[in-house]
Amino acid sequence: MGNLLKNLIADDVLKQNFEEAKPSFNKQEALDEANRCLYCYDAPCITACPTGIDIPSFIKKIASGNMKGSATTIMESNPVGASCARVCPTEELCEGACVLNHSTKAIPIGDLQRYATDWAIKNEQVLFKAGKENGKRVAIVGSGPAGLSTARELARLGYEVTIFDKKNEAGGLDTFGIVPFRLPKEISLWEVGQVEKLGVEIRTNTELGKDIFADELVENYDAVVLAIGMSKVPMLGIAGEELAGIYDAIDLVERTKEGHYNEGFLGKRVAVIGAGNTAIDGATTSIRLGAENVKILYRRTEAEMTAYDFEYEFAKQDGVEFRWLTTPKRLISDELGHVKQMECVKMELRDPGKDGRRRPVEIAGSEFIMDVDIVVKAIGQTRHTEIIDSFGLEHDGGVVKVDPESSITSNPKVYACGDVIFGKGVGEAMVVSAAQQGKETALSIHERFNESVNEIAL
Template identity: 65%
Template sequence: MGVSVNAAFIPAEALRRNFAEVKAGMRPKEAIEESNRCLYCYDAPCIQACPTGINIPSFIKKIASGNMKGSARAIMDANPVGATCARVCPTEELCEGACVLNHSSKPIMIGQLQRYATDWAIKRGQPLFAAGASNGKSVGIIGGGPAGLSAARELARFGFAVTVYEAKEQAGGLDTYGIVSFRLPKSISLWEVEQVRQLGVEIRTNTKVGQDISIEELFSQHEALVLAAGMSKVPDLGIEGEQLTGVYDAIDFVEATKAELVTDLVGKRVAVIGAGNTAVDAATCSVRLGAASVKMVYRRTRAEMTAYDFEFEFAKQDGVTFEWLSAPIRIIGDEDGKVAALECQPMRLEAAEEGIRKKPVPEGLPYLLEVDAVIKAIGQSRHLPLVEQLGLDHKRGIVTVNASTHQTSNPRVYAAGDVIFGEGQGEAMVVAAAQQGKLAAHAINARFSARSERYG
């Protein structure tokens, strides 16, 4: 069922309703009944399928027995952004996909139960963990997104003094700014930030490393650093017309909806270029902002689309349509410098070497799509200047790390999250970033603990 908002005028209250969380949480009776369906497997495959290794049978059993705080602790102990992941993880591909009940009935609704337990903790505002006794060591973390927060939380529990350097006004990264409100309300991410802050972690917002504080200062103030800066802006398409009014960066576009809802797209025809999760977010945001039509334009086919399956289905339910095998080659403006059309080149996929994606190549004559706005969602560029300032080995901005310790070419610097994703390294999931932050923190703790034992 699509969102019906295509009217000449949309009151502010209607817009706010459009951006309210789409999926309702479980009611207590439903949660108890669902938790009692769990077989509490001893060798639970769902645990193995969770990148952060949440003890899923344990947290579900605690719901069944009424131990809600224990359930929330079990989740958040393994995954410092477990409340967010309850809403945005592709559970059907991970824990629920591994549930043994898939063979006989339907899998346990693990994501919904995880949300039920963490929502309980959020509503009560209770801190779930305490900081460890000080070990006299300090770690600086560049970036306050899922990977950075995860590393900070673990390090604080180990007794490190931790400072997070966050360029934006609030911490949380992608969870706070980059995922649409109707899937992940900002308040959920900020609760996770507060859980970290309550452990004594200093979070310095509006602080851009290399500008507001130098790399030299960081090294002088901390024994180790964790680079968790995520990725940067959407790159240019490299086609004519990108400077026209009505061309948007998908990252900025989604972020803006989390601060203020405007009516610029009411009644407009929108083309979203790309087919990843951010592209879907931009498309569904456009629908909720009153666009008359929203079309996703992708140079490959549905099979190569990088968005999760549930994201694709969500977009279809919202009335988004798809222009497959089409590559934008020019944005055409009107006499006022506003977007009027998108010229596209039909493509076909050409076989490539084994292990490499099929290559899209032109086929046929270009055609026009009449549109009033174009949203670019073709991935994000890397924080290459920052990586180079730190002097780290990298491949086109993708920081090279030891797979188990997440240590970089500089032994004092560790890295996690989107800064290491690519070239067959890492995964582009919130839950994967959280686990990488944990692994980096545990490696740092092991390193300094071993040193203390050696010289203590």
């Protein structure tokens, strides 16, 4: 059998591992859970949702069979509500606030949200209409949750909106950066389609600084929104990092989202460096690519890891091992220039640093060797400083400074939202938070132009 045929068979077998891990509710399951809801007045679950979805209302619509009304209620508040139904840490947000936690068990709000939005997807529903044209043009750089949310709201308010994105498809993080067995690509692309149906133009394969330029956007549009997210995983900064077998976790996930499964992980020993959600994605992806053993190495303890609890549990169920208080020092090559071992050192936590977190410090003489075939880096992300600088914006190491009330940057014509304003170690970067920031940015733009109109009228 030729190598090409073998690869095709391997791809087909591994593809099954990337199908959505959790099934959607069937009709009876959805009705049973919807009918448990108390439909609280002044419901705490609404307050706990960053986008303020009227949760009792959408659940009651499921119970009464008004599926389009349910999906519309969700998407009205959250333009990426179908994606968030799958990736939100609901146990920390809406479900965590459910009053039934004190008596029986919380309403599975995320699952019901998924049921309603899945119905809209399967039935090809168009949920919103564009507003009356107001003659204003807005450019948005980046088509992830924040950019899409901004565009959706502006289009409904009558703005002519153009989104620019360097990828070949829109959707940003949701389309490319979250593992397909949790968030299939087609879910994000449906949300993109909902925005396009409002008349928003999305120009993919368009890179800022190459195909378009910052001064061009500022000059030709009434407002510009920077929603570019974050960039690649940084270097580990250890010897041997140039060896073959070193992966960026974000690139690895993106390749699986694009249908590339035969990555050479079959039967291999994998070490993932980091303990955030991206590290979990890198580890669980490695398992599904056929790795024999996957370890997550983290220089702090379980208590300090930044991954969501449900992500952590998911990884453990997949058989991922965790090595706490452990960090790599150097990578060791085989005769072909491929990583074969990793020298690690044990750590201990000392007094907190400026960020309030206890500082990990190496324990002298604790070095040891670990056999590895593949190393996956997941130690955070770098920033798009070149893009930010091209607009001449004030920033702190790539975190754009904005007025918290208006989302306006140091350039009064440029707004920013999403991960590009997410402070290092401050708050939590969530898809749902980016969606809310997009809504708020759109409203800020609209209020500003309305103020201008009122001033002219006076």
